[in-house]
Amino acid sequence: MRLQFILSEMFVGLRRNLSMAVSVILVTFVSLTFVGAAALLQAQISQVKDQWYDKVEVTIYLCPQDSEKPTCAGGEASQAQIDEIGQKLHSDALAPYVKKVYFETKQQAYESFEKRYANEWWAQSVTADQMQASYRVALVDPSQYQVISDTFTGHTGVDVVQDQRKVFEPLILVLNRATLISGGLAVVMLLAATLLITTTIRLSAMSRRRETGIMRLVGASNLFIQLPFMLEGAIAATIGAGLAVGGLWFGVRYLVQDWLATSVRWIPYIGAGDVWTVAPFLLAAAILLAAISSLVSLGRYTKV
Amino acid sequence: MAVRGRPHVVLTLDRSVPCGYLPCPRRLASHVIRLNNVTKVYARGARPALDDVDLEIERGEFVFLVGASGSGKSTLLRLMLREERPTGGKVFVAGKDLSKLSTWKVPYLRRQIGTVFQDFRLLPNKTVFENVAFALQVIGKPRHHIMTTVPDTLELVGLGGKEKRRPHELSGGEQQRVAIARAFVNRPSILLADEPTGNLDPTTSVGIMRLLDRINRTGTTVVMATHDDEIVDQMRKRVVELDTGQVVRDQSRGVYGSDR
Ligand SMILES: Nc1ncnc2c1ncn2[C@@H]1O[C@H](COP(=O)(O)OP(=O)(O)OP(=O)(O)O)[C@@H](O)[C@H]1O
Ligand SMILES: [Mg+2]
Numbered sequence: 373m374r375l376q377f378i379l380s381e382m383f384v385g386l387r388r389n390l391s392m393a394v395s396v397i398l399v400t401f402v403s404l405t406f407v408g409a410a411a412l413l414q415a416q417i418s419q420v421k422d423q424w425y426d427k428v429e430v431t432i433y434l435c436p437q438d439s440e441k442p443t444c445a446g447g448e449a450s451q452a453q454i455d456e457i458g459q460k461l462h463s464d465a466l467a468p469y470v471k472k473v474y475f476e477t478k479q480q481a482y483e484s485f486e487k488r489y490a491n492e493w494w495a496q497s498v499t500a501d502q503m504q505a506s507y508r509v510a511l512v513d514p515s516q517y518q519v520i521s522d523t524f525t526g527h528t529g530v531d532v533v534q535d536q537r538k539v540f541e542p543l544i545l546v547l548n549r550a551t552l553i554s555g556g557l558a559v560v561m562l563l564a565a566t567l568l569i570t571t572t573i574r575l576s577a578m579s580r581r582r583e584t585g586i587m588r589l590v591g592a593s594n595l596f597i598q599l600p601f602m603l604e605g606a607i608a609a610t611i612g613a614g615l616a617v618g619g620l621w622f623g624v625r626y627l628v629q630d631w632l633a634t635s636v637r638w639i640p641y642i643g644a645g646d647v648w649t650v651a652p653f654l655l656a657a658a659i660l661l662a663a664i665s666s667l668v669s670l671g672r673y674t675k676v
Numbered sequence: 677m678a679v680r681g682r683p684h685v686v687l688t689l690d691r692s693v694p695c696g697y698l699p700c701p702r703r704l705a706s707h708v709i710r711l712n713n714v715t716k717v718y719a720r721g722a723r724p725a726l727d728d729v730d731l732e733i734e735r736g737e738f739v740f741l742v743g744a745s746g747s748g749k750s751t752l753l754r755l756m757l758r759e760e761r762p763t764g765g766k767v768f769v770a771g772k773d774l775s776k777l778s779t780w781k782v783p784y785l786r787r788q789i790g791t792v793f794q795d796f797r798l799l800p801n802k803t804v805f806e807n808v809a810f811a812l813q814v815i816g817k818p819r820h821h822i823m824t825t826v827p828d829t830l831e832l833v834g835l836g837g838k839e840k841r842r843p844h845e846l847s848g849g850e851q852q853r854v855a856i857a858r859a860f861v862n863r864p865s866i867l868l869a870d871e872p873t874g875n876l877d878p879t880t881s882v883g884i885m886r887l888l889d890r891i892n893r894t895g896t897t898v899v900m901a902t903h904d905d906e907i908v909d910q911m912r913k914r915v916v917e918l919d920t921g922q923v924v925r926d927q928s929r930g931v932y933g934s935d936r
Contacts (some may be wrong), residue, residue: 374816377814586810586814588786590786590787590810590811590815590859591787592814594779594780596815
């Protein structure tokens with residue numbers, strides 16, 4: 373009886389203010405899409421960073437089997453060359469610059485490659501012999517990349533010295549900027565959504581002042597009086613969140629997976645799974661939004 | 677200004693002491709409504725709407741509140757409903773000290789009080805039945821209870837057969853009967869009526885008064901604010917007269933006008 377009554381009151385309210393309910397749905401849809409996009413961009417950033425990204429600054433790639441570099445004339449880097457480079461990295465001359473050195477064999481490189489691109493068809497034909505061994509170097513001061521580069525570029529057995537940050541930094545910068553823009557828009561839209569839901573609930577409560585007045589008079593509890601309005605806001609916001617999840621899923625599925633992933637291949641991309649990870653948070657945000665708005669707007673209009 | 681009629685009853689018991697867990701003395705328990713030195717000032721600096729009012733109403737009594745416009749009748753009723761809180765003094769209703777009643781308990785107090793107004797306050801898009809059932813629905817009464825109680829109550833107020841009408845299809849008197857049915861459907865122990873006949877012609881008013889009298893005979897305490905001198909003179913019930921917020925007359929089996 374109670375539940376049925378509260379629900380029917382809620383639907384009466386939604387129907388009476390249908391255009392307002394639709395605008396609440398749309399505003400939450402747009403704002404939560406921006407929130408979700410910001411989250412997905414961050415997820416994309418962590419996809420872009422490989423396992424070394426946060427640990428090292430410079431990678432010294434050693435000669436693979438068939439490099440055309442003059443320093444690799446002797447073929448694949450020999451154990452002696454590997455040891456020599458290792459010793460230089462640990463020498464007193466470089467000690468002030470080098471914080472830590474990791475050595476990665478080509479087998480290890482192959483394994484992490486396999487893991488990273490497990491789902492990519494173009495990665496399936498790669499073998500361990502096509503990979504190269506490398507020294508991964510963490511620097512005391514990340515800006516001192518040049519010292520390492522000067523020392524090892526042209527060294528026999530070294531294929532190329534790469535400033536790790538130079539590879540990823542521009543991409544990550546773009547993604548971070550996009551996150552900021554998305555997040556900024558999300559904040560503005562969330563504010564708009566909160567104000568709109570507040571106004572909607574208030575209008576709804578005012579249009580039913582007669583009912584709520586009588587409810588108070590005959591001794592309906594506060595919760596009973598307020599619940600239909602709260603649910604009204606919550607339902608509209610939840611539908612908005614649902615649309616946002618749908619929109620994000622659509623975007624990831626068709627924009628990222630079908631288009632980006634086939635045109636720019638070397639980056640591993642987020643997938644639909646990441647959208648499902650974000651979805652519960654968006655839903656929670658919608659409900660929180662509605663709850664805050666109810667608290668702000670209802671106190672005054674349906675007080676005992 | 678002579679105050680005539682029944683002398684103000686002074687009890688020897690110290691009534692400011694609440695009973696607590698001890699059984700209340702019978703004399704005390706028989707008051708469903710008691711106001712002790714109640715003052716109500718709406719706006720700072722304004723003339724008090726109620727000024728040091730002492731009033732006791734016993735279970736089952738029928739009381740008329742009379743007095744000129746602005747004398748504080750509605751204010752008194754609103755204090756009993758705890759729609760307003762007194763500036764000074766204490767209000768006891770149905771055994772509860774309203775100044776100590778926490779906000780969330782107010783709805784439970786109101787379930788024991790029926791209220792009727794001059795303007796009926798019905799929901800225009802609900803039928804007679806739905807209007808009365810609404811009062812039970814919103815306090816969470818089960819369906820079968822509503823299905824039996826509402827028709828009984830509509831029968832009692834003389835609206836049997838008109839369950840499906842909407843308020844605009846009823847006369848003023850019938851609309852007020854619906855409002856009374858809604859106020860009484862939960863069988864409250866107190867019925868507060870603020871000028872219930874204010875919008876009705878004399879004959880219709882008599883019908884409404886008969887109904888209120890019948891409800892009073894079931895043991896319900898009725899407090900009615902009114903300007904209707906004919907009704908008060910005919911009914912010969914207790915009359916409490918207010919003048920600028922003060923009780924100037926409290927008379928059992930009284931009449932509307934006093935001999936000032
Ligand atoms: N909500 C309010 N805010 C401020 N002043 C009020 C309020 N309600 C009533 N008053 C004032 O309190 C006084 C008593 O008003 P009240 O409504 O109790 O009188 P009443 O006896 O019911 O009058 P009437 O017979 O016209 O209904 C009046 O002076 C009125 O102006
Ligand atoms: Mg009044």
